[in-house]
Amino acid sequence: MASRGLLVELLLPSAALLVVLLLSAGLTDAQGLKAGFYKNTCPGAEKIVLEEITKALSVAPTLRGPLVRLHFHDCFVNGCDGSVLLNGTKSSPAEKDALPNLSLRGFAVIDRVKAKLEKACPGVVSCADILAVAARDAVALSKGPSYPVLTGRRDSRRSVSNDTNGSLPPPFLSITQLHTLFASKGLSAKDHVVLSGAHTLGTANCAAFSPRIFNFTGRGDADPALDKNYVAKLKTKCKGISDQTTLAEMDPGSFLTFDSSYYKLVLKRRTLFGTDDALLRDxxxxxxxxxxxxxxxxxxxEFGVSMVNMGNFQVLTGTRGEIRKHCALVN
Structure with missing residues (x-):
């Protein structure tokens, strides 16, 4: 994590706000992460990540949301340990091979960041830390907040497809089920509402939400909780309940900008997932x-606070795990 001097350096013209959560580079959390972890071993680490994420988003701006999602999906399965990045095999599928993760994108960007860091500081910066810092930078580069990220995570040697079962929230959970799931990750009900705001960035495959608009109860109807005009627009975009190629913006007209418009859409009942609408049921x-x-x-x-909370979940520190040379492969 950056010292105060580096935090100022990371304040970008496109960032709407710099959230200073930590006042000293010496602060640590209970998990063993700390600010300024790479201060001596790789002082330019976060600058390298920022430079590479900036390059990637200039070429592929739609990766803003996916880079945040990668960090989320990593943390929710056995903690923030970089396990979502590991490749599997036919006989031993990894987390990225599981159904909830098949739509994840941005792996090549993380690999490029890691290659740059290995050249500058071999064997020092973990893939798990790269995910956390890259998510922050993707938000800041989308006119959102920049917030300090505690670092010092190490990488897991384990990645098993079945570990995703029950760990990642499917789009139909009730508000009670969602709060329970987030609590199992050390996150509060408030964190849940705040982190849901990340849906202001990115797109979703029609197949992920199409039952809500084409066949909600099995009788060819739409979810009555949805705004009828919004349903009509989605039906013109998606080609049917099995459309697995068309993408819909989660925050129409603003899906490349990190802002609070997602919450306005929730209140208007114009969101893609049942888990978004569930926020109104509590x-x-x-x-x-x-x-x-x-x-x-x-x-x-609050987003900066909740992202730090999520990023602290079940991290590997000290001598546990390893520092991978390539994020897709164990050493």
Whole structure:
């Protein structure tokens, strides 16, 4: 994680807000992560990540959301240990081979960042840390907040497809089930509402939500919770319930910009997933949705806090795990 000096350096013209959560490079958390972990061993680490993510997004701007999603999917399966990046085999499929992860993108970008870091500081910076810093930079480069990322994670040697079962939230969970799942990852109900705001970036495959618009109850109907005009627009975009090629913007008209418009869409019932609509089915969650819809600065501040909370989950530090030379392969 950057010192205060590097944090100032990372303040980009496109970043709407710099959220300073840590005031000293010496702060640590209970998991053993700390600010300035690479200060002596690879002082330019975060600058290298930022440079490479900037290059990648200039060529492929739609990777903004996917880079954030990679970090989320990594942390929710056995903790933030870089395991989502490992390749599997036909006989031993890895996390990235599991159904919920088949639509993940951005692996090549992470590999390029890792190659640059290996050239500058061989065997020092973990793939798990790259995911955390890259997610932050993708948000900041999308006019969102920049926030300090504690570093010091090490990489797992394990990645098993079946470990994703029950770990990643499917798009149909109730608000109670969602809160329970997030709590199992050390995250509060508030963290859940805040992190849902990441849906302001990116797209989703029609097949992931099409039952809500084409066959919600099995009788060719749409989810009554959805705005009818929104349903009509989605039907003109998606080619049917089995359309696995068409992508829909999760935050129409603003899917490349990190802002609070997602929460405004939730209130209008114009979201793709049932888990988005579920935020309105709990009084406390709904109140937070309204607050963030009205106050983008508050959302930005809370997003940095919740991302740090998520990034601390079940990390490997010290002598556990390894520092991979290539993010897709164990050493």
């Amino acid at each position: 009084a406390t969650a709904k109140a937070l949705v309204q607050r963030f819809a009205d106050n983008q600065s508050e959302f930005f501040k």
